[in-house]
Amino acid sequence: GNSVTQMEGPVTLSEEAFLTINCTYTATGYPSLFWYVQYPGEGLQLLLKATKADDKGSNKGFEATYRKETTSFHLEKGSVQVSDSAVYFCALTTRTQGGSEKLVFGKGTKLTVNP
Amino acid sequence: NAGVMQNPRHLVRRRGQEARLRCSPMKGHSHVYWYRQLPEEGLKFMVYLQKENIIDESGMPKERFSAEFPKEGPSILRIQQVVRGDSAAYFCASSPSGPNTGELFFGEGSRLTVL
Numbered sequence: 001g002n003s004v005t006q007m008e009g010p011v012t013l014s015e016e017a018f019l020t021i022n023c024t025y026t027a028t029g030y031p032s033l034f035w036y037v038q039y040p041g042e043g044l045q046l047l048l049k050a051t052k053a054d055d056k057g058s059n060k061g062f063e064a065t066y067r068k069e070t071t072s073f074h075l076e077k078g079s080v081q082v083s084d085s086a087v088y089f090c091a092l093t094t095r096t097q098g099g100s101e102k103l104v105f106g107k108g109t110k111l112t113v114n115p
Numbered sequence: 116n117a118g119v120m121q122n123p124r125h126l127v128r129r130r131g132q133e134a135r136l137r138c139s140p141m142k143g144h145s146h147v148y149w150y151r152q153l154p155e156e157g158l159k160f161m162v163y164l165q166k167e168n169i170i171d172e173s174g175m176p177k178e179r180f181s182a183e184f185p186k187e188g189p190s191i192l193r194i195q196q197v198v199r200g201d202s203a204a205y206f207c208a209s210s211p212s213g214p215n216t217g218e219l220f221f222g223e224g225s226r227l228t229v230l
Contacts, residue, residue, distance in 0.1 A: 049218070107157035
């Protein structure tokens with residue numbers, strides 16, 4: 001079935017550093033790809049998404065491009081802030097046994113940004 | 116517009132007891148998903164329900180676990196005869212019409228501790 005592999009954490013950066021969190025996927029068909037973020041003690045929130053090859057999702061300074069040729073959806077931000085400290089999850093849609101779709105998540109990458 | 120509401124936020128049970136976790140989806144959402152997050156791991160899909168129907172329960176352990184989403188009232192995830200390995204955060208998510216657009220709206224989770 002469809003699956004997601006993202007880089008192991010934790011990742012620790014200084015404020016204003018450049019961030020990359022790698023995500024690659026295995027899928028049949030053409031899944032949609034997502035990044036979700038989980039702040040401490042909270043549920044997950046959608047950060048950005050891309051629904052087809054070469055699409056770029058962006059939000060709050062974060063970007064990720066759907067690369068079909070490398071089956072990747074790496075998350076990047078040019079200058080991180082302390083408030084970006086969170087766990088980031090890469091995810092994709094996969095078809096369920098009933099024909100509908102569900103989201104499959106990677107293991108998450110914990111980011112800590114120090115002032 | 117209230118978000119996804121889960122309760123209790125924290126639940127402590129002794130081995131052998133039952134745990135009931137409740138989830139009220141966002142207003143207008145008829146699709147509910149349950150995920151389990153074990154310490155240091157990502158989210159694992161458990162079950163996908165629509166009103167009164169289980170669409171996909173492929174991630175649900177065959178024994179002791181059950182889920183429902185009745186016509187009236189919240190979705191319930193029930194764990195009978197809990198064991199220490201059931202200790203985890205259980206997240207509920209909802210969507211208005213299936214995950215085709217990919218965005219799930221998550222609750223803040225219910226953290227189960229089994230003593």
